[in-house]
Amino acid sequence: MLLCVDGYHVNSISKTDIFINSDSLIESYDTDWLGNGMYFWDNMSNARYWANEKKRKDGVNCLRLVKGIIILDSILDLTDNDIVTMVDEIWATYVKKRSLCPNKPSGSKLNWIFSFFDGFSDKYKVIKAHGSYKNAKLAHFFVEKTCYLDSRIKTIYCVRCKSKVVEREVVEVINYE
Amino acid sequence: MNKIKSLQYLEECLLKIRQMSSDEICLQEERTGANIVLSSESIDKYDFDVLFSSTYSSYDMNFIGGQYSKDTKDNDDKPMPNSILNTIYYAA
Numbered sequence: 001m002l003l004c005v006d007g008y009h010v011n012s013i014s015k016t017d018i019f020i021n022s023d024s025l026i027e028s029y030d031t032d033w034l035g036n037g038m039y040f041w042d043n044m045s046n047a048r049y050w051a052n053e054k055k056r057k058d059g060v061n062c063l064r065l066v067k068g069i070i071i072l073d074s075i076l077d078l079t080d081n082d083i084v085t086m087v088d089e090i091w092a093t094y095v096k097k098r099s100l101c102p103n104k105p106s107g108s109k110l111n112w113i114f115s116f117f118d119g120f121s122d123k124y125k126v127i128k129a130h131g132s133y134k135n136a137k138l139a140h141f142f143v144e145k146t147c148y149l150d151s152r153i154k155t156i157y158c159v160r161c162k163s164k165v166v167e168r169e170v171v172e173v174i175n176y177e
Numbered sequence: 178m179n180k181i182k183s184l185q186y187l188e189e190c191l192l193k194i195r196q197m198s199s200d201e202i203c204l205q206e207e208r209t210g211a212n213i214v215l216s217s218e219s220i221d222k223y224d225f226d227v228l229f230s231s232t233y234s235s236y237d238m239n240f241i242g243g244q245y246s247k248d249t250k251d252n253d254d255k256p257m258p259n260s261i262l263n264t265i266y267y268a269a
Contacts, residue, residue, distance in 0.1 A: 073178065074178050075178070075183075076183070077180070077183070080180065082180070082184060083180070083183060083184065083187065086184060086187040086188065086191065087187065089191055090187065090190050090191050090194060093191065093194050093195055094194055094202065097194070097197070097198075097199050097202055098199055098202060098203075099199075104215070108214070108215060111214045111215075112211050112214050112215050113190075115209050115210055115211035115214045116205060116206060116209055116211040117190050117193070118209070120190070123178065123183075123186055124178075
């Protein structure tokens with residue numbers, strides 16, 4: 001059985017046009033999060049949250065929410081502590097041998113690992129992680145002191161290979177005017 | 178790739194780098210361009226954008242999200258990918 005998940009992405013009309021009408025990705029050259037790739041949310045409300053953040057920070061008036069099915073057969077799952085511990089050990093070994101400062105943003109470390117090891121990009125084409133957005137609003141349903149559930153944790157997928165996003169479609173245009 | 182295969186591959190990578198000398202690591206970095214990946218991290222993001230604009234036809238320098246500290250909330254993205262959180266599925 002092929003594991004898949006719906007992925008949601010918010011961007012400008014022109015960029016999402018390219019995503020919908022070709023097989024290419026809207027790639028971010030990121031160093032702070034999961035490195036280079038196209039970023040997706042795992043649900044529509046998180047995508048809309050991000051649209052509102054773009055509006056607040058950049059003052060954009062019009063965005064478009066698009067969707068694709070992300071194929072998870074070659075995933076680097078950084079929500080799994082066994083996996084992330086191993087990745088961290090690789091990084092720690094590298095910086096120790098080269099006498100470098102170990103403190104680099106996660107995206108830089110991942111970009112380095114993907115470049116350094118031959119075949120890493122063939123093995124892993126999608127990265128999954130949880131982002132902690134503590135300044136996002138906690139859902140009222142979870143505010144009780146005895147509640148350990150949290151709506152401010154958002155699942156992020158970073159897709160590094162265009163063939164891993166299929167059945168692309170426009171969900172909606174978000175117009176702030 | 179399931180988790181076991183993924184862990185096996187990562188172990189191979191770990192073993193490989195453990196067996197390499199510092200000089201061998203430098204050579205591998207030069208061959209693969211991994212050294213450039215790390216050095217570019219210090220470049221301002223917008224310079225980085227320009228640097229690669231001739232290479233890539235489409236790019237997007239916008240952050241995918243941000244965590245803001247209270248005193249710098251409009252200036253500074255404070256990303257925090259987090260590994261101490263657990264996803265729970267409950268089948269009723």
